[in-house]
Amino acid sequence: MTLSLNQRTTRRWTVAEAVDGCVRHGLEAIGLWRENVAEQGLAESVKLVREAGLRVSSLCRGGFMTAGGLPGDEGRRAFVRALDDNRRAIDEAAELRAACLVMVVGGLPGVTPGEPLPTGTANAGGVAAGGFSRDLAGARERVAEALAELAPYAGERGVKLALEPLHPVYCPDRAVLSTLGQALDLSLAYPEEQVGVVVDTFHVWWDPRLFEDIARAGRRIASYQVCDYLHPLPADVLLGRGMMGDGVIGFPPITKAVLAAGYTGDVEVEIFNADIWAADPDEVVATMKARYEDVVPATG
Template sequence: MGLERFSFNQATAKFWPLPEVVAGCAVAGVPGIGLWREPVRDYGLARTAALVREAGLTVTSLCRGGFFGADDWLDDNRAAIDEAAELGAPAVVLVCGGLAGRSLEPARARVAAGLEALAPYALDAGVRLAIEPMHPMFCADRSVVATLGAALDLAAPFPPEAVGITVDTYHVWWDERVWELIAAAAGRIACFQLADWILPLPADVLVGRGLPGTGHIEFPRFLTAVAATGYTGPIEVEVFNAELWSRPGQEILNDTIAAYLALT
């Protein structure tokens, strides 16, 4: 496996300035980059779009939308869709939000209602909403969508061109139904992300992910299963890890490329 489908998610080198991330990827022959809204806004949306385009890179996703419990969720998600369209990103990754003062059923109903409101806007913009199921330990504060099955059920009422899912290995590897659910996701996978499950977990579990191959996830099996659905899009590596973030950006990129190339 070469780098033809590889995408370096900006969050893997959280503190590497955007122009340096883009330049590093271009020099290394990395074709894709996953961007986050906050650093894009800090640098400027139009400037970022020009920077990436001039470097010859493709924006593979924009993170994040969702958080449907926030007061400004509708305006913020429409803005995320607009930003993705300007960047040429095919998908906005949705972190759907936690309980936000509600019990599970109303919180999950709120996600469904949010998708119904946003899907036509996304379809008109040519940007897919990519629902990201997250590990259940994040259910209370980050996402009440905890399984691939739940994400697929939420996506089902909408055209695949408008609403798809994100398959992030870190969040779904534990599910005993993961292989049958990936098979059922044919045509719905809008974003495919890799990160490993490492032990021991740190006190801040959010930053406890590892580069592929450093933990317990069966990456070859995931690659095979996702390929069997017909998905031929980018493969992002997105790792939240405090120790990794402490390193120089170029070193992080080099190690990420090496980990990705070692998967097959």
């Protein structure tokens, strides 16, 4: 397993700067974000990674396809928009020859990521007056429906969709896929080269079925991402991802299980963290490399 820099870890770097940084620090792979690729330009981004000889370990991210659970025209329009955007993401991943397109599937319909709930009522079922839905089972069905549209499209372009289960704390607003087992079950209807799963230590470390589901996933594991889980989480829980060794996760057994499952891809470090974003990106990459060696190996 070789280390890959997910560019969100060095957030202030453009694609060009992150590519340079990877080369400077001897890394062979990079995980890119669509926003950054758009700023750099898709063709230019492709050229940069090719000329640097880097693998693109993932493109982040497609998904957010649950808004179709809103009622009527609003829901139908949102579903069509989400499919369109995901097809563009697949096209970009194909151009970049990304090992996978990471899919963050979306939360409850009508709940905006990182925002408070729309002012609702005490209506427990269906759609609240404030315009969001508490129908979690329905939101999960919308994900399955969207995947049925997108998986063949991805397959035709040689792109693997990587379903990412997120920690349950993100279930309201970011991902109704909450466990590896759930993501895996959803993937099984499709060929292995079309739909896989992400194992991100931050999201799954607590799961009592983790080792069983990693083994069951086998070569469905499309991406292994590592970062630590800080405790307590900061007020903005999105920023609770820490450098490996700074939190509560014991990495060796997880790494060992991922390797035993047959994973041979790159290992991405993706950290959302205000302190790390404020630091010198070169120092962050140096620390990342050292901690990766110290903390992550199966034999650690």
